[in-house]
Amino acid sequence: MSSGILVIVIVVVVLVAGAALLIPPYLRRKRLRDRFGPEYDRTVEQTEDRRAAERELAQRERRHEQFELRELSAERKEEFTRAWTTVQERFVDQPADAVSEADQLITTVMAERGYPTEGYDQRVADLSVEHATTLGHYRDAHDIAIKQSDGNATTEDLRTALVHYRALFLDLTNGHTTQKKDTVS
Structure with missing residues (x-):
């Protein structure tokens, strides 16, 4: 394999690995933003650490899943x-x-x-x-x-x-x- 092809393969692998590391947090952030709307921004602002804020919001979702919510008659x-x-x-x-x-x-x-x-x-x-x-x-x-x-x-x-x-x-x-x-x- 020539050195040019090897460089291209390495660059592609690095790009794919980088995307694999960056895309899941981006998707989680987008999902939380869509779900919580202005509450997402407020929680991030109060926490001053995006990851901690996102963990808190995810905890809220997990707790919420345990509720047996019902519509009113x-x-x-x-x-x-x-x-x-x-x-x-x-x-x-x-x-x-x-x-x-x-x-x-x-x-x-x-x-x-x-x-x-x-x-x-x-x-x-x-x-x-x-x-x-x-x-x-x-x-x-x-x-x-x-x-x-x-x-x-x-x-x-x-x-x-x-x-x-x-x-x-x-x-x-x-x-x-x-x-x-x-x-x-």
Whole structure:
């Protein structure tokens, strides 16, 4: 074999090996970005290490796979919608109470759908797998609720919180799960 052909073979082998090393992380990154949307960027920014952030997101997916998520029945959707309407009506006279009730209703809907509800940070992580597009609303509403508990939220802040909670509420009650375990129609 001539030295020119040997060089070409070596270059091709190096290129194939390089591609084999670079393509899987790229595909994993693309899949996670597609799945988590803005939550991917937020997690990478907070972690400051892309690999660690991607491991965390993959862990969230593995945990999420263990859930037995289900759709809400039409009756339960209607009940929750009536409860949401009551929360909105209560806002007129008791805005702080309405915001607290909205948060509680979100947690109740999550539990009904099959999500664990063991704490705010864990709820956020669990929701991020299928509800990443509305997760920012949940965070913003929660931040305002904390501001309210400190006595620093205005009525306009509370109205904004309620709007944010409504976005997640609608996503949870009208959205569809990618898992089809125990689906209720």
